[in-house]
Amino acid sequence: MEYWDIYDSSKQVTGRKMVRNDWHMKPGDYHLTVLALIRDAAGRILITQRKGDKEWAPLKWEIPGGGVRAGETSQEAVLREVAEETGLHFTPEQGRCIHTYRSDSPAEQNNYFVDIYEFRGIFMPEQVKIQEDEVESFRLATPGEIRQLGKQDDFLHFQRIEGLLTMDIKKITIAGAGTMGYSMADIFAQNGYEVTLWNHRQPTLDKAKTKISPAAAEKITFTTSLDAFRGRDLIVESIAENLDIKLDFYRQMSLLADPETIIATNTSGLSINKLAEAVTGPERFLGMHWFNPPTLIPLIEIIKNAKTRPDVARTIYDLSLAIGKKPALVEKDVPGFAANRIQLAVLREALALVRDGVVSVEGADAVMKYGLGFRWACLGPLETVDFGGLDVFYHISEYLMPDLEDSHAVPELLAKKFQAGEYGVKNGKGFYDYAGDKAREATAARDKKLQAVYDALYGEKK
Numbered sequence: 001m002e003y004w005d006i007y008d009s010s011k012q013v014t015g016r017k018m019v020r021n022d023w024h025m026k027p028g029d030y031h032l033t034v035l036a037l038i039r040d041a042a043g044r045i046l047i048t049q050r051k052g053d054k055e056w057a058p059l060k061w062e063i064p065g066g067g068v069r070a071g072e073t074s075q076e077a078v079l080r081e082v083a084e085e086t087g088l089h090f091t092p093e094q095g096r097c098i099h100t101y102r103s104d105s106p107a108e109q110n111n112y113f114v115d116i117y118e119f120r121g122i123f124m125p126e127q128v129k130i131q132e133d134e135v136e137s138f139r140l141a142t143p144g145e146i147r148q149l150g151k152q153d154d155f156l157h158f159q160r161i162e163g164l165l166t167m168d169i170k171k172i173t174i175a176g177a178g179t180m181g182y183s184m185a186d187i188f189a190q191n192g193y194e195v196t197l198w199n200h201r202q203p204t205l206d207k208a209k210t211k212i213s214p215a216a217a218e219k220i221t222f223t224t225s226l227d228a229f230r231g232r233d234l235i236v237e238s239i240a241e242n243l244d245i246k247l248d249f250y251r252q253m254s255l256l257a258d259p260e261t262i263i264a265t266n267t268s269g270l271s272i273n274k275l276a277e278a279v280t281g282p283e284r285f286l287g288m289h290w291f292n293p294p295t296l297i298p299l300i301e302i303i304k305n306a307k308t309r310p311d312v313a314r315t316i317y318d319l320s321l322a323i324g325k326k327p328a329l330v331e332k333d334v335p336g337f338a339a340n341r342i343q344l345a346v347l348r349e350a351l352a353l354v355r356d357g358v359v360s361v362e363g364a365d366a367v368m369k370y371g372l373g374f375r376w377a378c379l380g381p382l383e384t385v386d387f388g389g390l391d392v393f394y395h396i397s398e399y400l401m402p403d404l405e406d407s408h409a410v411p412e413l414l415a416k417k418f419q420a421g422e423y424g425v426k427n428g429k430g431f432y433d434y435a436g437d438k439a440r441e442a443t444a445a446r447d448k449k450l451q452a453v454y455d456a457l458y459g460e461k462k
């Protein structure tokens with residue numbers, strides 16, 4: 001007889017055991033199941049079809065897996081199940097747990113956890129030997145084909161794995177070769193992706209070529225041809241920040257793109273939902289918001305529109321990690337996404353303090369650079385509260401919140417500078433003076449410091 005360990009609701013082994021498939025569990029008892037997403041080099045996923053004589057869900061498709069036996073770890077179980085069901089023998093290092101969820105079904109007296117592991121590009125289809133008394137057949141399916149099976153209700157627990165059906169990204173087109181676009185193309189090419197950089201005008205491409213690192217530039221295709229949008233895995237749009245220009249572009253481009261191509265916008269602030277209206281297939285569309293300079297700032301905000309498929313968001317999340325970035329998923333399209341909302345909240349208070357003569361411009365910047373911002377590079381505001389104590393922050397909030405700036409207007413000092421035509425580094429004067437060579441020097445000093453912070457926190461150990 002096969003026994004399974006009984007876990008508690010926080011996934012700790014209780015020391016009690018149950019007989020396999022005995023669903024008469026006590027409330028609060030859980031068992032543990034493992035599943036394996038096994039991908040070939042082309043990103044296709046190995047799926048198996050349940051025997052036709054199964055009592056439950058006959059002939060449905062699924063991914064390999066099964067119950068964790070008493071005394072087994074989740075990882076040991078997934079390797080055993082994969083070997084038993086498919087004849088593939090993997091080592092622990094070849095797979096990683098990419099997702100865990102808890103399912104509570106008191107009505108069926110069946111509560112369980114599921115650990116989903118991923119194994120990538122390390123097997124040949126001819127190595128697969130299915131367990132014939134359990135499995136009717138097997139096949140390698142693309143994420144799109146699995147989605148189709150899911151839609152037809154032919155795939156078991158499809159909703160549970162839908163978000164994990166990430167696509168393999170190899171061919172990328174960046175649309176727009178301006179400040180952001182050429183730098184993004186450079187980063188993708190340096191990381192081994194097949195990159196095309198498209199711009200509607202040739203001179204911008206010629207200029208971009210001179211700014212991209214020579215080794216990457218050699219590998220990038222520079223083009224003004226709309227063919228750049230055919231046969232791609234991903235298109236990242238980084239053209240002018242103008243709603244009508246972007247809407248026109250999407251109406252044309254998304255018709256040329258293959259239906260499975262993921263389309264992302266690098267807009268700083270336009271509504272992703274609004275842009276999605278111009279995209280054929282808005283469920284494959286989302287925001288991929290980089291920060292300037294893209295080579296130095298690790299953050300990428302990934303913003304879903306109301307229809308973005310979960311696997312599309314996850315694909316871009318994983319891609320961002322693969323190029324060394326630190327992604328943050330923004331589940332809802334709100335003005336300013338997450339980063340600009342937080343940034344402007346800080347700016348509103350800082351400018352109010354300067355306006356009221358509480359601190360100088362330099363003083364406000366010092367508070368951030370040497371105090372809050374310095375700490376925030378390592379701990380986010382919520383982690384900071386955890387370290388400081390929620391009780392402490394509760395009491396501070398009680399007396400401070402009523403006193404903070406809460407105006408809904410553009411901050412006065414910002415408006416004054418704007419009306420005086422003082423735009424900052426770009427035209428020589430903002431809150432500080434950048435006349436003559438000072439702008440170039442300030443930019444170089446900024447980049448040097450950002451690089452030093454990056455190296456200290458995330459750089460590779462030499």
Ligand SMILES: NC(=O)c1ccc[n+]([C@@H]2O[C@H](COP(=O)([O-])OP(=O)(O)OC[C@H]3O[C@@H](n4cnc5c(N)ncnc54)[C@H](O)[C@@H]3O)[C@@H](O)[C@H]2O)c1
Nearest residue numbers: 176177178179180181200238239240241266267268290292
């Ligand atoms: N610069 C930043 O700090 C920053 C940061 C994050 C995101 N972004 C966003 O990235 C995008 C690009 O910004 P950028 O700073 O690289 O701008 P940019 O002005 O340097 O480049 C814009 C590009 O769009 C092209 N373009 C202009 N009109 C076009 C049209 N009608 N059709 C097709 N292409 C057209 C231009 O040729 C140019 O290559 C914008 O959406 C912007 O909001 C910018």
